[in-house]
Amino acid sequence: MRLELIPDIVVGRLPRYLQTLHKMAGEGKQTTSSQELGAELGISAAQIRKDLSFFGGFGKQGTGYAISFLVERLQEILKVNQVWDIALVGAGNLGKAIAQYQGFTNRGFRVVMVFDNDLAVIGTQLGKFTVQDSAGMLQAIRQARVKIAMLTVPALAAQKVAEILVEAGVQAILNYSPTALTLPDEIQVEYIDPILQLQHMTYYLKA
Amino acid sequence: MRLELIPDIVVGRLPRYLQTLHKMAGEGKQTTSSQELGAELGISAAQIRKDLSFFGGFGKQGTGYAISFLVERLQEILKVNQVWDIALVGAGNLGKAIAQYQGFTNRGFRVVMVFDNDLAVIGTQLGKFTVQDSAGMLQAIRQARVKIAMLTVPALAAQKVAEILVEAGVQAILNYSPTALTLPDEIQVEYIDPILQLQHMTYYLKA
DNA sequence: CATTGTGAACGGGTTCACAGCA
DNA sequence: TGCTGTGAACCCGTTCACAATG
Numbered sequence: 311m312r313l314e315l316i317p318d319i320v321v322g323r324l325p326r327y328l329q330t331l332h333k334m335a336g337e338g339k340q341t342t343s344s345q346e347l348g349a350e351l352g353i354s355a356a357q358i359r360k361d362l363s364f365f366g367g368f369g370k371q372g373t374g375y376a377i378s379f380l381v382e383r384l385q386e387i388l389k390v391n392q393v394w395d396i397a398l399v400g401a402g403n404l405g406k407a408i409a410q411y412q413g414f415t416n417r418g419f420r421v422v423m424v425f426d427n428d429l430a431v432i433g434t435q436l437g438k439f440t441v442q443d444s445a446g447m448l449q450a451i452r453q454a455r456v457k458i459a460m461l462t463v464p465a466l467a468a469q470k471v472a473e474i475l476v477e478a479g480v481q482a483i484l485n486y487s488p489t490a491l492t493l494p495d496e497i498q499v500e501y502i503d504p505i506l507q508l509q510h511m512t513y514y515l516k517a
Numbered sequence: 518m519r520l521e522l523i524p525d526i527v528v529g530r531l532p533r534y535l536q537t538l539h540k541m542a543g544e545g546k547q548t549t550s551s552q553e554l555g556a557e558l559g560i561s562a563a564q565i566r567k568d569l570s571f572f573g574g575f576g577k578q579g580t581g582y583a584i585s586f587l588v589e590r591l592q593e594i595l596k597v598n599q600v601w602d603i604a605l606v607g608a609g610n611l612g613k614a615i616a617q618y619q620g621f622t623n624r625g626f627r628v629v630m631v632f633d634n635d636l637a638v639i640g641t642q643l644g645k646f647t648v649q650d651s652a653g654m655l656q657a658i659r660q661a662r663v664k665i666a667m668l669t670v671p672a673l674a675a676q677k678v679a680e681i682l683v684e685a686g687v688q689a690i691l692n693y694s695p696t697a698l699t700l701p702d703e704i705q706v707e708y709i710d711p712i713l714q715l716q717h718m719t720y721y722l723k724a
Numbered sequence: 725c726a727t728t729g730t731g732a733a734c735g736g737g738t739t740c741a742c743a744g745c746a
Numbered sequence: 747t748g749c750t751g752t753g754a755a756c757c758c759g760t761t762c763a764c765a766a767t768g
């Protein structure tokens with residue numbers, strides 16, 4: 311369910327703005343303009359101004375936007391001015407890679423638990439995590455009040471696992487399994503499937 | 518560059534149709550309707566019919582679409598009725614996971630070479646690949662006429678590596694690095710960045 | 725004087741509704 | 747009768763253009 315006081319497509323662009331602003335800040339820039347930000351992202355200046363104006367007048371005529379100020383506003387809007395705990399389900403190759411990924415920190419997220427149902431994997435150490443038995447997943451997630459999960463299980467298991475996650479109180483799922491999930495409207499679901507994106511590109515390739 | 522005889526947004530939905538049709542075929546179904554397919558994907562029936570009609574009349578009034586026939590047509594349209602070779606650049610945690618991923622086969626893709634610039638990794642075995650020195654990347658890709666690359670290198674290296682890939686003749690890049698790439702218009706680029714998708718979802722979460 | 729914020733114009737994607745056909 | 751294919755209507759996101767302002 312995405313209640314649309316603000317168009318969802320606008321919300322979807324905000325993280326990209328934030329990403330580029332972080333990069334600019336890292337380069338020591340203090341200020342930017344809708345023009346400059348747009349050029350970096352391949353988005354029109356007018357669109358960036360309009361998107362930001364949904365949330366308030368963050369800029370100054372003549373000078374543009376103060377980067378650090380805009381970063382703070384966007385973090386507030388996206389609710390990433392806090393750290394969200396994430397449960398990772400599926401400790402296969404991909405799950406292992408994600409569990410060890412360092413890039414979540416400082417962007418509002420951290421993995422706090424890893425589950426699998428494979429006896430050969432349960433109990434093994436994965437970075438700083440011990441892989442837990444997914445039999446106890448519902449309880450563990452509910453108790454820790456984790457609201458976000460990443461799903462890296464085989465396609466056939468995804469729907470079932472997702473339903474358990476929802477029952478455990480998870481409100482947002484990032485699904486790496488190549489399957490569309492059917493879940494209640496109020497659950498946020500995003501998909502990552504490299505094959506879909508590759509196939510999109512091959513359409514445009516010369517044989 | 519995406520020349521628009523067919524709207525790009527339509528092309529982007531075709532892989533999803535294909536994915537669901539594959540699943541239906543695997544369940545033994547022979548036929549489906551725009552209604553049924555749409556329900557599965559959360560897309561309106563009218564939209565599916567209109568999308569498909571850009572490419573031809575694939576259905577039959579009264580009965581719907583023959584799944585195997587539609588799968589073949591979509592594979593043709595997306596040019597995945599062949600196997601595309603992929604070069605993987607970056608043999609870190611994520612690159613390793615992708616190199617060993619079994620899901621590309623039968624969807625039109627296979628990884629054929631893996632590169633890295635880290636001396637500690639070059640020469641090591643990664644599934645059935647030996648990690649090659651990225652110093653020889655340009656030559657190797659050019660010689661093998663590889664047209665698609667996946668990028669799993671650190672953000673700061675991504676732009677530079679992408680430029681080498683383009684020089685080597687790569688026409689499509691799937692970029693897992695959290696950076697926007699600036700490349701010639703005719704190069705296809707798609708991005709995978711879990712943080713952008715997580716931040717999109719947190720907007721809708723209750724604190 | 726550069727650049728924002730925004731109402732109005734525009735364009736294109738989605739939905740509607742129905743004719744056509746197995 | 748059931749479902750496709752499609753022109754027309756509709757809706758919504760993007761671009762335009764300019765007044766406002768530091």
